[in-house]
Amino acid sequence: MPHPLEKPSYLQLIQAGEPFRLLFPLGALMGVLGVLLWPAFVWADAPYPLLAHAGIMIQCFLGSFVIGFLGTALPRLLDVSKLRLLESLGFAATILLIATLHLSSHHQLADLGFLLLMLAFVATLLWRAKRRKDVPPPGFVLVLMGMACALLGVSLQLITNTWPQAVPSPCFVLGKRLLQQGFLLLPIMGIGAFLLPRFFGLPSRQNFPESLKPPPGWWPRAAFAAACGCGVIASFLLEAWGLLRAAWLLRAASILIYFYCEVPVHKAAFGRGSLGWSLRIALASIPIGYLSMALLPARQMTLVHIVFITGFTLLTFTVATRVVLGHSGQSEKFAQPLKSVALMAGLFVLAMATRVSADWMSELRMSHYAYASLAWAGAVGVWAIYILPSVRKPDVQ
Ligand code: HEM
Structure with missing residues (x-):
């Protein structure tokens, strides 16, 4: 521990339970890497980058920010022990490894790495959640659903690429949509309902007094969030089975209805x-x-x-x-x-x-x-x- 008057070092700040300090810079670097594959292809004869671009943008760029943000915020919201330096370093090293595997065209191994990363991250949070002293905001059921989308999506992607005949053919598109869109969309809705009213100086419908059991009013908000999340997931199923227009309209409607009710940005000055x-x-x-x-x-x-x-x-x-x-x-x-x-x-x-x-x-x-x-x-x-x-x-x- 640094002396109270001493400025903490960068590593001490991460060790104090703030993984975003490591994972946000890494995520920014991963994003730049993932998009610069296009100029490398156009101007420097690098291989066509579709799979590496998609893999790095979702798993490494967005994955770093999701883990950095949730790894910092959730232990605080649940009032449990914070993420340690070694855990943050482990997540960062795995993300670097996944990017290297995508760059070297080992996409299946990279997907397996992402599956293990998400399993480890979810396990880290669930292990802490057992000792929680508070319930998270009700919209966070969408965060759980987003993590489930990432796990199911990457598993389906692994299965459809390894044994395509083991599952119905629409599972190929379903896996991609759950991973490339559900993994981000659902947490954005869940965290957004809690965080965005603060951006606009609006009252939040997600603030409840500290309590170990869900306080009165928590369940209806959680059920509404889950219903909108199910709308988004149903839209992935529709898309996978070829009902494209209905899928995108349902997805847009589920997002708009949720935000209209939970974050009335239209009322903000x-x-x-x-x-x-x-x-x-x-x-x-x-x-x-x-x-x-x-x-x-x-x-x-x-x-x-x-x-x-x-x-x-x-x-x-x-x-x-x-x-x-x-x-x-x-x-x-x-x-x-x-x-x-x-x-x-x-x-x-x-x-x-x-x-x-x-x-x-x-x-x-x-x-x-x-x-x-x-x-x-x-x-x-x-x-x-x-x-x-x-x-x-x-x-x-
Ligand atoms: C700004 C620069 C970007 C360019 C020039 C670009 C270019 C492309 C192109 C050309 C494709 C389709 C390739 C094909 O059909 O063969 C593609 C696919 C994809 N891009 Fe981007 N992209 C950019 C940014 C992003 C960002 C910021 C993300 C995510 C945050 C992203 C995620 C994806 C994904 C996931 C796919 C695959 C979609 C699928 O498999 O259905 N891209 N990109």
Whole structure:
């Protein structure tokens, strides 16, 4: 333990139960690696990167942020012992190994690594949850459902790639959707219902007094969250069995209904804070992405990048910014205009527009993939220069 007047070292900060300080920088690095595979293919004759890109973006980039965020927040919410340095280092090392396996085209081994990573992470949390002194917010049933999607999705992906005849053929698409979308979408809804009202200065319907058993009013909110989560999961089944339009409309409706009831952003005042604005863009992009897929089903692989870039990515970096600022004694910046966040959000919008429009330009398609990737990596670069260094700062200086 450092002396009370001594500044804790970076490792001591992680050891104090704040894995985000290690996993957010790693996640940013993984994301840049995953998108730069496109310029490497277009300009440097690297192999076609579809599987490595998809694997690294979901399992390593988004996986790092999910583990970093939940590994920091859940032990606090449950009032249990925090994650230790060795656990955080173990998760980080496994993510690096998974990325290396994807890069060297050992995708099955990488998927197996991700399955073990998620099993270890869920076991770490469940083991702590047995000693909990408080119940988590009711929306967190969606976090559990998201973890189940990751485990089931990657298992189905392993089975369909190893013994394709062992399961019905729609399980191929089902596994991909559970992993690539359910793993993020459901936790975003669950954590969002708890966290987002704070961004907009709205009262939260997810705050309950500390108690070991669910307090009155907890179960109806949890049941509503579970019902909306089941809507999202049913939409993956519909998509896998070929009912594409119905699937995307149901997915968009489940997300909109949940957020309309739990985080009434439409009632929030329009402040000058950059984080609030980026969050609005990110929250709108997710249903807009699915609705545009329902309008143009033949362009689904293109349009899902609205969900991936201005949806999942922008939301991830906006929430990560708030976590980093909040844990480094800079919470006064939450509601301020921040040039770095505005520039980052602008570059993500540019990356999305370039990625999506590329598929309408037959001649320039490949070079546009490369430009989109550079814009995306540029946005992460801005975040890495202006926000990320604060992961080394303790909360109270
Ligand atoms: C901004 C730069 C990006 C570019 C240029 C890009 C490009 C592409 C392309 C061209 C494909 C389809 C390849 C094919 O059909 O053969 C693809 C698929 C995919 N991308 Fe991206 N992408 C970008 C960002 C992202 C981000 C930020 C994510 C996730 C957070 C992501 C996740 C995926 C996934 C999961 C797939 C596979 C989808 C499936 O198998 O159905 N991409 N990407």
